[in-house]
Amino acid sequence: MSADELAAATEVREERINLNVTTSHKTENGDITKVSSVERAAYAFVPQTPIRSTDAHLEEFSEAMRTVAKTLRRVAEGKAAAQAEAAEWKRKYELEVASKEHKHHNVIKGCSNFGKDKLEQLTSQMALETASIDQTSCCGNHGICSHQILQDECPGPNRKPDEKMVGRKAPFRLLWGCDGDKNDQHKRDFVSFEKGDIKTAERSNKQILLKWESPPQTVLFVTKPNSNSVLALCAEMVRWLKEHNNMNVFVEPRVSKELLTEDSYFNFVQTWNNDQEVKALHTKVDLIVTLGGDGTVLWAASLFKGPVPPAVAFSLGSLGFMTPFPSEQYRECLGNVLKRPFSITLRSRLQCHVVRDAAKDEVETEEPIIVLNEVTIDRGMSSYLTYLECYCDSSFVTCVQGDGLIISTTSGSTAYSLAAGGSMVHPQVPGILFTPICPHSLSFRPLILPEYVTLRVQVPFNSRGQAWASFDGKGRIQLGPGDALICSISPWPVPTACLVDSTTDFLRSIHEGLHWNLRKSQSFDGPSA
């Protein structure tokens, strides 16, 4: 308020005090009270100039603050866009490096005729929409055509058919069926532009089949720890694979010791001694076998930061959303997987980077943290609400005020995200779930975003507390004000073998694991309609 305004207000007030006339007034309950003109002047004064003026100034101030907040948000959006772009470039760079490494690998193996198109195929990160078509792979006999989308081996004529494969990964193809290919046309794109009209040429998610091109030779066992029954089953399966299929076997160092303590017969079993050897595992292992619950599948996936060999998960836990194979029938199940084409679910993973405010937008670790279920950002031990600003590519999504946020894959949709009210999503649906944990708001519904976006969750500077990120329920990292977590879909999914097919296995798991929508049927003898 200016000095002039203040003087004017004071004058008005003095005028009213001089007119001290008493009048009668009726109260709400009908009583008559005496109100002096001084009181009237006082009542009149309260909502008048000085306060009104203060309100106006407050409004002006809050408008200015809103403008500042908007500007800050725009700056943050710009930053998010730049980081999303940087993450995308990094991803492309990594794919390029992976492709070059693969090329180098094949040249060394004498496969210099490996075509450029095949290399490009590798860099296509197993993305179905960019997959190339092998015109020769259509079987035609069953009305099903098969598209080759990944080939993990050099196919050139230099390869001798009887070449000894020890130490080499078994080649395989991924094929996806397209029922109803009535017009006998090989389709390349999911969308066609016939005569200028946009038409969905093909449905994007078909059941994918994995077909070995030569028999797999090396199996890695990943087992739930501290369980005698699991160890006993592991020993039995290792023995069976060696004696009936002459397979090479890798186990974790802990399991190697346990097996050798049991019997020196297991001397042939291989293991690793350091992180470098773990990193090289994917070049040696044809198939992963997990013995445990969903946690064991998560653990097995976490061993592979890059490409993941196909995994066969035997159920030895309580729920088993990702473990469809019955361990009692392991001979039949493994026999089928080793010798015949089998359905797989390509489970996408999230790659996460922490960006510290102090580190001037540099990612904290070169290697991303990779999760198969979800990354959770919560309030940890803090009793304050978490306050998180979320961006999707360069767009502001929302501020989370509550216990936290779950960014989940579709595989993780039946885990923590489900408990927080997120939808259950078929694991082949290409999406990222954005599920709040106990939001302190009536209207914060969970979202499902497309899989190609980059998400950025930032602890703002005015947050009261810290936040903690955890990855598949493990490895908590503290995030302070200004720190951010950046997530996008990893180029390396986890191919898990299906007992029947993706959809049948998913529905079985929600029926049997969660008793989804189980209700007693109404009796027939009710009122008629």
Ligand SMILES: NC(=O)c1ccc[n+]([C@@H]2O[C@H](COP(=O)([O-])OP(=O)(O)OC[C@H]3O[C@@H](n4cnc5c(N)ncnc54)[C@H](O)[C@@H]3O)[C@@H](O)[C@H]2O)c1
């Ligand atoms: N409130 C919750 O529901 C809650 C809380 C914390 C963690 N979790 C989940 O636990 C996971 C870690 O699993 P763990 O086995 O190492 O820990 P754990 O041993 O504590 O098991 C957690 C439970 O989650 C189940 N689970 C794991 N992944 C699943 C999936 N994809 N679909 C359905 N159920 C799944 C497991 O079968 C197990 O019963 C985390 O990724 C998170 O999703 C859930």
Ligand SMILES: Nc1ncnc2c1ncn2[C@@H]1O[C@H](COP(=O)(O)OP(=O)(O)OP(=O)(O)O)[C@@H](O)[C@H]1O
């Ligand atoms: N190979 C492993 N090495 C270390 N830890 C493991 C390994 N496999 C599993 N775990 C951990 O052991 C815990 C229990 O594993 P898992 O979920 O498979 O068994 P479970 O709890 O009996 O099954 P369920 O969760 O279905 O009840 C998980 O937290 C998981 O991270």
